[in-house]
Amino acid sequence: MAIQPWRATCIQIGSVVASDATTREEAWTIIEGNLANAIAHIEAACTGPTPPRLVVLPEFAFQGPPRATPVRDWIERACATIPGPITERLADxxxxxxIYVAGNHFEVDPRWPDRYFNSSFLLDPDGAVILRYRRINTASWTSPHDILDEYTAAYGEDGIFPVADTELxxxxIFPCGEIIVPELSRVFMMRGAEVxxxxxxxxxxxxxxxxxxxxAAENMCYLISTNVAGGIGFSLTGDEKGGQSQIVDYNGNYLAFEAASDESVAASAMIDIEALQAGRRDTGMGNSLLRSRWHMYQSHFAAAEIYPANALLQKPITTLADLVPVHEAAIANATKAGILR
Incomplete structure (x- = not known):
């Protein structure tokens, strides 16, 4: 099936943090305000001269991060299911x-009501949730890796590394700091991801x-990266700024770049999937995927175990202090493997 070029737009918006709220009502007043701001910017992009087929919102756009809020309080005050009240507003x-709408929020799953996940999602033009990815590489809240046996039994491999096959x-999808984990993007590419x-x-x-x-370049994928506007969620004073939302092509070239940290929908560009597919089939030197010898690295990855799996299977965390023994085990494993000394 032919895929015509289509436009993607980064919805770079600010986010009021809900972690200072002391009640659920207060927290959801903040969340509703953030939702209204997001929707207004999506509307502006879609009614402008170059309307997108897909938009990407920042991480923590609606709730902000929990900061030091205890797990139980954060779940009660600010978390939501997917699908749920936040995605329903965006589905409209x-x-x-x-259009397709990509975003992120803290999610609670009825299977594990005493845990929450940093979840990224994608809605299709019918408003259905067609992607839900829960952050794996984190040392701040529960990862699927922390309850791996139960999680795999519930959702399987497709639920851990989901890829949606769409008309685009x-x-x-994955959030924020996981961009520095090359294995994650690589696995998504191996599962067929093009964007x-x-x-x-x-x-x-x-x-x-x-x-x-x-x-983008090493996996020959397009990357659509939307950062928060203004101060980042973990900055108590707001002095640490976000911005620089960007769209990168499969050769590592910028297609769009918003240099400022202000609210903006200016980072917007055309995505040409057929050009990417042709590039992946090219036998010239520009096709790094074709020359990659993954077989040579399999034994090293199979032997590697640093951050322990199932570390929170028996007992969920209540505060960040509960993660200290897990971090210590990871350091011990890295030392044993010869990575640390």
Whole structure:
């Protein structure tokens, strides 16, 4: 099936943090305000001269991060299911404009009511949730890896590394700091992903900016990365700024780049999936995928175990202090493997 070029737009918006709220009512007043701001910016993009087929919102756009809020309080005050009240509001916009909407929020799953996940999602033009990815690489809240046996039994491999096959191409999504974990993007590419959606909420750094170029180029994927506007969620004073939302092509070239940290829908570009597919089939030197010898690395990855799996299977965390023994075990494993000394 032919895939015509289509437009993607980064919805770079600010986010009022709900972690200072002391009641659920107060927290959801903040969340509703953030939702209204997001919807207004999506509407502006879709009624402008170059309307998108897909938009990407920042990480933590609606609730902000929990900061030091205890797990139980954060679940009761600010978390929601997917699908749920946050995605339902965005689904209305998706249906109204016939677009795909990608975003991120803290999610609670009835299977594990005493845990929450940092979840990224994609809605299709009918408003259906067609992707839900729960952050794996984190040391701040529960990861599927922390309850791996139970999680795999419930959702399988497709639920851990989901890729959606759509009329726009094959899409995957993951948030923020996971851009610096090359294995994650690689697995998504191996599962067929052609476009990596990246909701983010982080200060500008050389490491993350370089990683965005690398993840796109080394996997021959488009990357659509939307950062928060204004102060990042973990900045108590707001002095650490976000911004620099960007769209990168499969050769690592910028197609769009919003240099400022202000609210903006200016980072917008055309995505050409058929050109990407042709590039992946090319036998010239520009096709790095064709020359990659993954077989040579399999034994090293099979033997590697640093951060322990199932570390929170028996007991969920209540505060960040509960993660200290897990971190210590990871350091011990890295030392044993000869990585640390």
């Amino acid at each position: 916009v998706a249906r109204r404009f016939g 191409g094959r899409l995957a 990596l959606l990246h909701p983010s909420n982080e200060p500008i750094s050389a490491r993350s900016e370089a990683a965005k170029i690398c993840r």
